[in-house]
Amino acid sequence: MLQGWxxxxxxxxxxxxxxxxxxYGDRRAxxxxxxxxNPTIYALSLAVYCTTWTYYGSxxxxxxxxxxxxxxxxxxxxxxxxxxxxxxxxxxIAKANRLTSIADFVAARYGKSQLLGGLVxxxxxxGVIPYIAxxxxxxxxxxxxxxxxxxxxMPARADALPLLQDSTLYVAxxxxxxTILFGTRHLDATERHEGMVAAIAFESVVKLLAxxxxxxFVTFSLYDGFDDIFSRAGAVPKLQALMSFNxxxxxxxxxxxxxxxxxxxxxxxxxxxxxxxxxxxxxxxxIWLFPLYLLLINLFVLPIALxxxxxxxxxxxxxxxFVLTLPIxxxxxxxxxxxxxxxxxxxxxMVIVETIALSTMICNDLIMPTxxxxxxxxxxxxxxxxWQLLNIRRWAIVIILLLGYLYFRVAGEAYALVxxxxxxxxxxxxxxxxxxxxxxxxxGTRPGALAGLAAGFLVWGYTLLMPSFAKSGWLPVDFVAxxxxxxxxxxxxxxxGLSGLDEITHCLFWSMFANIGAFLGVSLLRQQNAREAGQxxxxxxxxxxxxxxxxxxxxxxxxxxxLLPLIGRFLxxxxxxxxxxxxxxRRGVASLNELKADADLVVYAESLLAGAIGSASARVxxxxxxxxxxxxxxEVMNILDEASQVRAYSRQLERQSQExxxxxxxLRAANERLKELDxxxxxxxxxxxxxxxxxxxxxxxxxxxxxDDPRTDLAERKRFLGIIVAETERLTRLINQVLDLxxxxxxxxxxxxxxxxxxxxxxxxVDTTGQLFKERSVALDVSLPDTxxxxxxxxxxxxxxxxxxxxxxVKFCDPGSGSVDVxxxxxxxxxRVDVADNGPGIRREDQAIIFEKFRQGxxxxxxxxxxxxxxxxxxxxxxxxxxxxxGRLWVESxxxxxxxxxxxxxKLPIQATEDKTAKEEGA
Amino acid sequence: MTPSRLTGxxxxxxxxxxxxxxxxxxxxxxxxxxxxxxxxxxxAYVFLAWAGLIALTAWVVERRSD
Numbered sequence: 009m010l011q012g013w014x015x016x017x018x019x020x021x022x023x024x025x026x027x028x029x030x031x032y033g034d035r036r037a038x039x040x041x042x043x044x045x046n047p048t049i050y051a052l053s054l055a056v057y058c059t060t061w062t063y064y065g066s067x068x069x070x071x072x073x074x075x076x077x078x079x080x081x082x083x084x085x086x087x088x089x090x091x092x093x094x095x096x097x098x099x100x101i102a103k104a105n106r107l108t109s110i111a112d113f114v115a116a117r118y119g120k121s122q123l124l125g126g127l128v129x130x131x132x133x134x135g136v137i138p139y140i141a142x143x144x145x146x147x148x149x150x151x152x153x154x155x156x157x158x159x160x161x162m163p164a165r166a167d168a169l170p171l172l173q174d175s176t177l178y179v180a181x182x183x184x185x186x187t188i189l190f191g192t193r194h195l196d197a198t199e200r201h202e203g204m205v206a207a208i209a210f211e212s213v214v215k216l217l218a219x220x221x222x223x224x225f226v227t228f229s230l231y232d233g234f235d236d237i238f239s240r241a242g243a244v245p246k247l248q249a250l251m252s253f254n255x256x257x258x259x260x261x262x263x264x265x266x267x268x269x270x271x272x273x274x275x276x277x278x279x280x281x282x283x284x285x286x287x288x289x290x291x292x293x294x295i296w297l298f299p300l301y302l303l304l305i306n307l308f309v310l311p312i313a314l315x316x317x318x319x320x321x322x323x324x325x326x327x328x329x330f331v332l333t334l335p336i337x338x339x340x341x342x343x344x345x346x347x348x349x350x351x352x353x354x355x356x357x358m359v360i361v362e363t364i365a366l367s368t369m370i371c372n373d374l375i376m377p378t379x380x381x382x383x384x385x386x387x388x389x390x391x392x393x394x395w396q397l398l399n400i401r402r403w404a405i406v407i408i409l410l411l412g413y414l415y416f417r418v419a420g421e422a423y424a425l426v427x428x429x430x431x432x433x434x435x436x437x438x439x440x441x442x443x444x445x446x447x448x449x450x451x452g453t454r455p456g457a458l459a460g461l462a463a464g465f466l467v468w469g470y471t472l473l474m475p476s477f478a479k480s481g482w483l484p485v486d487f488v489a490x491x492x493x494x495x496x497x498x499x500x501x502x503x504x505g506l507s508g509l510d511e512i513t514h515c516l517f518w519s520m521f522a523n524i525g526a527f528l529g530v531s532l533l534r535q536q537n538a539r540e541a542g543q544x545x546x547x548x549x550x551x552x553x554x555x556x557x558x559x560x561x562x563x564x565x566x567x568x569x570x571l572l573p574l575i576g577r578f579l580x581x582x583x584x585x586x587x588x589x590x591x592x593x594r595r596g597v598a599s600l601n602e603l604k605a606d607a608d609l610v611v612y613a614e615s616l617l618a619g620a621i622g623s624a625s626a627r628v629x630x631x632x633x634x635x636x637x638x639x640x641x642x643e644v645m646n647i648l649d650e651a652s653q654v655r656a657y658s659r660q661l662e663r664q665s666q667e668x669x670x671x672x673x674x675l676r677a678a679n680e681r682l683k684e685l686d687x688x689x690x691x692x693x694x695x696x697x698x699x700x701x702x703x704x705x706x707x708x709x710x711x712x713x714x715x716d717d718p719r720t721d722l723a724e725r726k727r728f729l730g731i732i733v734a735e736t737e738r739l740t741r742l743i744n745q746v747l748d749l750x751x752x753x754x755x756x757x758x759x760x761x762x763x764x765x766x767x768x769x770x771x772x773x774v775d776t777t778g779q780l781f782k783e784r785s786v787a788l789d790v791s792l793p794d795t796x797x798x799x800x801x802x803x804x805x806x807x808x809x810x811x812x813x814x815x816x817x818v819k820f821c822d823p824g825s826g827s828v829d830v831x832x833x834x835x836x837x838x839x840r841v842d843v844a845d846n847g848p849g850i851r852r853e854d855q856a857i858i859f860e861k862f863r864q865g866x867x868x869x870x871x872x873x874x875x876x877x878x879x880x881x882x883x884x885x886x887x888x889x890x891x892x893x894x895g896r897l898w899v900e901s902x903x904x905x906x907x908x909x910x911x912x913x914x915k916l917p918i919q920a921t922e923d924k925t926a927k928e929e930g931a
Numbered sequence: 932m933t934p935s936r937l938t939g940x941x942x943x944x945x946x947x948x949x950x951x952x953x954x955x956x957x958x959x960x961x962x963x964x965x966x967x968x969x970x971x972x973x974x975a976y977v978f979l980a981w982a983g984l985i986a987l988t989a990w991v992v993e994r995r996s997d
Contacts, residue, residue, distance in 0.1 A: 075973060082953050085981065089946040089988055092939050235969020242966075251971040253962040257955045264953070295942070296989035303981055310974060 012155050015348070022349055023186055023356070029210050030190055030203030037202035044205045045286045047293035053205045053280050054298045055212035057084065057271060058305055059139075059358035060146030061429040063215055063351050064328050066306065070313035071327035074250035079260050081306055083267030085299040091291055093551075095272070095281060097447055099291075101550045102282045106619040109365060110278045110439060111373040114461075115624045117446035117547050118454040119539040122624040125373035127458060128439070131465045132275050133366055133408065135435025138476070140362060140412030142428040143355040144183075146328075148176035150351045153332055154344060160333050162326055180413040183359045184406045191364035192401045201364065205284045208361060211353035216305055218350025222331050223308020225343055226315045230334070234311060241314040244321075250314070262513040266433040273439045274432075275365035276358065283365075359409070367404035372622030375400050380625060394580040397620065418482045430512050431472050438464035438519060441527045450544040453531045460527025467519040471500045472511060552655075566605040566634035571613045574633050578620045587616055610634055699742060699880070703735040745881040752888045759892070763798040764806060766839055766916070770832055773810035777818070786818050786826035793832065796839055797918045805889045809897075812882040813843040813912050820847035820910075838895070838915040849903030850910045858899070859883050890914045941991045945984060952980045 036043045044050070062080075069077040098113070107113045111132065115125030152163040152175070190204050231237045241247040253260075271277055285291075316330030325333050332351070335343040376397075441460050445452040477483040487500065501511050503518050536544070576584035585600070591612055592600050603609060610630065617626035710728040714720065720728070751757040774790055781788045817828045829844045850858065883897075890897040894917050901910035951957060961976040968975070 075977065078977060079953075082949075082977075082981065085984065086946050086949045086953070089942045089949065092942045092992070233969075235966075238966065238969055238971060242971075248964075252964065252973055253958060257958075260958075261954065292992050295992050296985050299981075299985045299988070303978070303985065307978070 015151070015154055015345075018345065018349070019352060022352060026207045026210065026356070027186075027189065030201075030207040033203035033206035034193075034201075035203075042202055042286060044202050044209070044284075047287075047290040048297065049206065049209045050285065050290035051294040051297035051301070052209035052212040053284065054277070054294055055216070055301050055305075056208050056276055056280055056357045056361050057274075058212070058215065058302070058354060059429075060143050060351055060354045061139075062305060063219060063354040064146050064150070064331055065142075065429065066309045067313045067316065067330045068326070068328035070250070070309050071317050071330070073254075074310075075253055076260070076263075077309060078306065079263035080267045081302040083264040084271035084302060086264070087268040087271050088295050088299055091295055094447065095291055096288055097550050098272075098282050099285050099288050101447075101547055104550070105546070105623065106615045107623060108283055108619055109369045109372065109622075110273060110275055110443075111369040112618070112622050112624075113278075114439070114442050114446065114457065115373065115622065116618075117543055118442070118452060118457045119537065119543055120624045120627040121454045121458075122373070122377040122628070124454060124457055124461075125369075125622055125624045126377065127461050127465075129366075129369040129373040131435060131438060131461060132369060133411075134473075135438075135468075136275060136362060136366060136432050137408070137411045137415050138428045138473075139432035140359060140408065141414075141416035143359050144176050144180050144409075144412055144416050145428075146351060147179050147355045148174075149329065150332055150348055151175060151179070153329060153336070154348050157336055157341065157344060158339055160325060160336055162324070162329070174417075176416060177413055180409045181406075183356065184363075184409040186356065187360045187363050187405050187409075188402050190360055191367070192398050192405070200284055202284075202286075204360060204364070205280065208280070208357050211357040212301070215350040215353040215357075216301065218346045218353070219305055219331070220308065221343060222335060222347055223312060225340065226334055227308060227311045230315055230319075230338065231311075237311050237314050241318060244318065247314055247317055250310075256510070259510045259513050262516045263430075266430065266437055266512070266516065269437040269440045270433045273436045273443060274362075275369065276361035279361055279365040279368075363405045363408050366408050367401040370404040370408075371397060371400045372620075372625065375404070376621045376625045377628070380628065393577045394583075394620075397578065418477065418480060428476075431476060434472055434512060434515050434519070435465070435468055437516065438468060438523055441520075441524045445527065445531075446547050448548060450541075450548050451531055451536070452527065452544070453534065453536050453540050455533070456527050456529075456531025459530040460523045460525075463526040464519045464523025467503075467522045468515055471503060471515040471518060475500050475511070566610050568601075568603055568605045568609070570633040571605065571610070571630075572600075574629060575613055575616050578617060578629075584616075605634075696746060700739065703739045703742070707732050707735045707739075742881075745885065749881055749885050749888070752885065752892070759802045760804065761800055761802055764801045764803045765798050766796055766806070766832060766841070767792045769803060769806045770810060770830060770841065773807055773814060774830065776807075777811055777814045780815060780818050781828070784818055784821065784823045784826065786821045786823065786828060788828050788830070790830045791832070793834070796832065796834060799839060799893075799916050799918055801893045801916060802889075809886040809889050809914070810841075812886050816882065816912070817843055817845040817847070821845050822847070834918075835915060837918055839918055840913060840915045842911050842913045844909055844911040846909040849901040849908055850899060851901075851903060855899055855901065859887050859897075886914075890916065893917075938991060942988065945988055945991065949984050952984070953977070 033043050044053070066077045066080075101107065102113065105116055107116055111125045111128035114128045115121050118124050149163045153161065190207070191201055227234060227237060231240070238251070242251065272281070312330055312334065313327065316325070316327060316334055319334065319337065320330075332344065332347050335347060438461060441464075442452070442457045445457070474483060474487075478485050478487065490499065501514060503514070506514060506517070509517065572584060572588060573581075575587070579587070588600050588603070591609070592598075592603050595603070595608075597603055614623075614626050614630045617629060620626075621629070710732050714725060714728055748757070770790065770792060774788065778788075814828070814830070818826070821828065825846075827846050829842070831842045831844075833840055833842075887897045895915050897912070897914040899910055899912050958973070958977075961973050963972055965972040
């Protein structure tokens with residue numbers, strides 16, 4: 009079944025499906041109903057990270073180094089956790105300034121430098137070409153192997169074939185055509201390709217499913233699960249070694265670092281993560297979903313590697329091909345086809361996004377700046393250049409793929425897949441210092457960035473790229489073995505005698521040394537200029553300042569009649585008009601002609617242009633049609649100072665207004681409290697006058713009767729006088745208690761604190777009130793323990809409380825049948841006294857009231873108006889006394905449940921003997 | 932998306948944790964010829980730690996309460 013024509017037809021059909029998805033995605037995007045506005049799609053499209061290097065190469069690397077394939081995926085897992093800050097910042101900056109590539113990003117940060125953009129582009133292109141070659145190699149190898157089904161034949165060396173018979177060339181050309189169809193159908197000012205992203209997300213699913221299918225086949229069909237594979241492999245000494253860590257840790261760490269850099273800075277990752285990002289909220293899911301994808305695609309790597317190594321134990325089958333050759337060996341033709349398609353997915357996904365990103369860079373940062381300088385091309389006279397821009401990109405795509413093919417012919421056979429990929433990763437890592445500097449350090453300058461990048465790139469070329477050419481015989485091997493010009497110290501892979509590191513770690517160390525050193529050193533050589541300082545602020549403070557970027561730093565005059573045609577030349581006149589109309593609408597201006605050509609408009613125009621031709625070129629073009637005043641560094645610094653002062657002031661203002669509102673709240677509360685107190689005082693006054701008037705009225709009434717009626721007999725007179733005396737006593741008691749309460753409440757009461765034995769107090773109180781109980785025939789039962797710890801309190805005051813409770817109890821008991829129980833017991837660190845009566849009880853709603861002043865208990869069904877004897881201040885005073893000694897006084901009674909009686913209890917702390925004395929002494 | 936300060940700090944902590952989990956001393960600790968349910972200890976460790984880290988990250992960023 010797997011004849012050549014069938015494979016080719018299926019491959020093209022698959023590409024057709026991809027194209028249909030992309031076409032559909034673009035159409036939906038045009039209709040404003042994006043299908044990629046979905047965090048899962050975003051996370052899946054990030055999996056363009058997993059290329060054929062992962063798909064075929066991981067197994068190869070696992071078969072050679074065991075666990076050594078993993079840091080490439082652990083690095084991104086770690087890095088993604090930091091995306092919350094870092095990637096968010098990059099996305100914000102890129103969107104605000106319409107930056108469409110990593111080259112543009114670096115160029116814009118360091119003063120919109122065309123030179124810097126060009127350098128980054130060159131590094132990216134040269135650095136990534138081996139990586140593209142790797143994809144070509146993987147596709148052509150897998151095609152070769154599948155075409156020989158059911159035999160297992162390893163591909164011959166590519167350079168053994170004449171050029172035109174080399175299928176890799178055709179793979180390259182087909183991929184170029186496909187990428188052109190995908191990525192350059194129209195010019196978009198934001199360089200976004202929604203359809204492409206949808207197709208990439210689809211491919212990510214296909215390659216994951218295909219790989220897992222092989223994994224399941226090998227693990228559970230060829231073998232009997234994971235433990236079977238591992239136990240059988242454990243019996244083979246060579247494979248046993250793969251199951252433990254036998255590489256060195258420095259290379260593990262450097263691979264982790266490289267992959268952390270790559271996940272952000274590879275041109276295709278930047279394209280997908282930053283440029284194609286629809287909504288920054290999508291980061292939230294990507295942060296964990298993408299690492300999960302990486303974990304899943306790596307789950308079966310080792311089982312396949314071990315299974316393949318055991319099955320093809322003669323060693324003549326390349327481990328890079330196990331994913332494909334194991335299903336072939338067992339004649340699983342459908343699985344073979346699926347695996348081949350999965351590999352095609354991995355390769356096309358990478359090639360499409362990478363070449364689109366690179367072509368944008370080449371066009372915007374290499375070709376345009378050069379062409380705009382060449383007057384004889386007459387670009388300045390053309391009215392619509394957008395078509396030319398697209399053509400430049402198309403040619404760039406073809407050239408990149410042909411360069412990839414060239415590298416494949418020249419050096420591709422000397423390395424395994426992973427080796428080639430790491431060369432590219434190391435090149436991309438050269439962007440790390442300038443990008444970190446761009447995001448977090450305001451001090452970097454253009455010359456510093458240029459020097460750092462150039463130094464790092466040169467060291468990379470010398471220690472990694474050149475040796476890769478030499479190994480493939482394209483350069484003399486001499487210089488690798490003996491150093492340049494025979495100088496031992498210059499041996500590219502043991503530079504200055506540094507040995508003991510693998511070539512990647514070695515290159516990483518020296519290139520970072522040169523890169524960071526030059527970047528910092530040269531940056532610190534001179535003061536920043538105005539543009540660098542301005543851009544530095546826009547980048548470093550991107551998450552803080554929400555204002556429109558850049559307008560603060562522009563001063564000059566411009567004409568709409570000049571700006572509009574300029575933008576039109578690059579975007580197409582129609583699109584330019586649309587963009588300006590939108591801007592006018594946003595500014596609230598009726599028509600385009602009324603727009604004022606102020607700093608904001610100029611900056612807007614420049615950012616539009618930046619999307620199409622890169623920020624550096626856009627700067628040059630805009631400057632050519634407007635009159636600008638150059639701002640000096642002092643002025644920029646002034647603007648920045650002003651801005652930061654404004655920020656500081658506004659923060660201060662905010663703090664003060666918060667303080668003010670807090671103060672207002674406090675004042676309002678205090679005022680309420682004051683009103684409440686006032687009301688309480690009024691209540692108190694009216695109650696107390698009422699209370700005083702009752703005895704006075706009766707005294708007055710009986711006195712008048714005695715005065716006015718001389719005929720009253722003696723017995724009657726005696727009775728009247730008795731009442732008058734009793735009422736006067738009551739009046740005195742009342743006044744004394746009011747004074748007492750006032751003293752306690754105001755804290756002026758005198759307390760005679762000493763060690764008190766509560767048993768003695770209770771006994772004494774019982775004796776004092778004994779007469780009362782006898783009079784009313786109420787039974788009294790006192791139960792006291794033999795000893796209790798003494799407490800610190802005022803003995804007389806406690807007596808007052810006890811007597812009050814006892815007399816209350818007896819008052820509410822029925823004469824004859826009443827009984828009162830007094831009990832003293834230890835309750836934890838407190839002493840507790842209960843005084844229980846069997847009177848009518850107190851309703852729940854009255855229980856709080858009876859402790860208030862002048863509110864007397866009327867038990868159970870009575871209402872508060874039927875007045876029993878007493879002043880109504882006793883319980884209020886008692887509670888004050890108990891609380892003064894850190895105790896608690898309360899009542900328990902449930903007449904609602906039919907149980908008679910009320911129990912008044914108080915507790916006083918045993919401990920704190922020393923504290924209390926100290927407190928009294930201090931007072 | 933306003934980056935929540937607490938979430939950011941949690942993610943940074945996860946990054947640091949991951950760096951320690953996947954580097955020399957701990958990796959060396961698990962580098963033994965022992966099998967856990969038939970899987971070499973080193974692999975079981977790396978994959979479990981990896982999965983744990985992902986779960987932790989998901990929990991931190993997807994919590995709605997922040």
